[in-house]
Amino acid sequence: MISITTSNNKKVYFASDQHLGAPTPETSFPREKKFVSWLDEIKEDAEAIFLLGDLFDFWFEYKTVVPKGFVRVLGKLAEIKDSGIPIYFFVGNHDLWMNDYFEKELNIPVYHKPQEFIINNKKFLIGHGDGLGPEDKGYKRMKKVFTFPFFKWLFRWLHPDLGVKLGQYMSVKNKMISGDEDAKFLGEENEWLVQYCKKKLTENHYDYFVFGHRHLPLEINLSAKSKYVNLGDWIQYFTYGEFDETFKLLKH
Template identity: 80%
Template sequence: MKIYFASDQHFGAPTPELSFPREQKFIQWLDIVKQDADAIFLLGDLFDFWFEYKTVVPKGFIRVLGKLAEIKDSGIPIYFFVGNHDLWMGDYFQKELNIPVYHDNQEFTFNDKTFLIGHGDGKGPGDMGYKRMKKVFTNPFSKWLFRWLHPDIGVKLAQYLSVKNKLISGAEDVKYLGEDNEWLVQYCKRKLETKEYNFFVFGHRHLPLEIELTENSKYVNLGDWIGYFTYGVFDGEKLELKEFKN
């Protein structure tokens, strides 16, 4: 069994031109893992910004989208979780690529191992500024107002805020803060009080982390495809982080 996990590619940032080599590297990774993958999980922020108008989606990313379509059409399941940069994703992936899209954590079981999987934004204690902002962003009225902006204006505005606003970009805490201060670690520990999970798999933090919570439970943060190029792989028994060096 081989199940792969990746997160936080942020394609399009800081510019499409500078992002393009990272897109090519990610496509190389997809071409390699598709050879033995039983499933592929993408845990959000694939794009640095994504908004679906009724008849329009952001320009670009055609090679990534085409590769995902090819892999899905070959019969390999792909699961997509929205992040804080692509939380306005609607049904485009479902209709065009036949890839299910999740807006919150989901439970999965593989080979009798239980997983809780998600992007990780807004979970655990603290982070109140972002949590308030997320409520505004996901409010149907806010999305309705934004949809009235011409895409040339709306996308430019969103790209500017994505880079400049640390609450949106997640650029505030880029170093390991210790178990007591890592919100996702605290979130996982609280979850274990009511239910046993073998693996918690999240992104969002942009740091590759593997933390043993109990003898039978592990928290993994997938890092990113900006500076680390890390991914997770589950072989039926253990889940490990690896670095893609091609």
């Protein structure tokens, strides 16, 4: 378990669901610039940065090829990491085919499932959030297929011009991108991530559960000493998390 202690008025930052490339590279370009400007701001007092998935609307790593574009955000992440600020990346359902590109090129660790961290003596469980909790069985089955090594091997045989175009088309078809129908608060009893967090609390104590995926900024007290936070998105809300002694959900 990684432990982080902030010093000299520094903070830990969290962001999720930028979906760069959706619905087209041209229309997402202003979002990329806005996100890069946020990274420029927080690098001045960041102790660490957590990116909780779906940074890209589609991402697939061939052995020698990655999707073109996104040079501004990739360059900024490289600059920040090279300056000595740790960055932790969690894959989402739109960039779940991320392999080792971030680790080799940017020296940024990549996580494929929720991880525990200790930040300023507070226990966090952090992840993207897709496929957790009860129900959503169709997506869980689909994810098993998409992450199965044979399926990835088969997709890799598609020429990148065809494979990336097909992947981008399928990603944009996902209705979560629109930020409307699914991005509505359903009530605690119907929020699968809330149910997941409550179940985890019966096994271990966590001060904070921090997830993305829902495209909806949420702060829900699970108990007197435990809180669930959903970071929202950078399509409609442009929200992010900030933590030093307490967790704040803020808007850029």
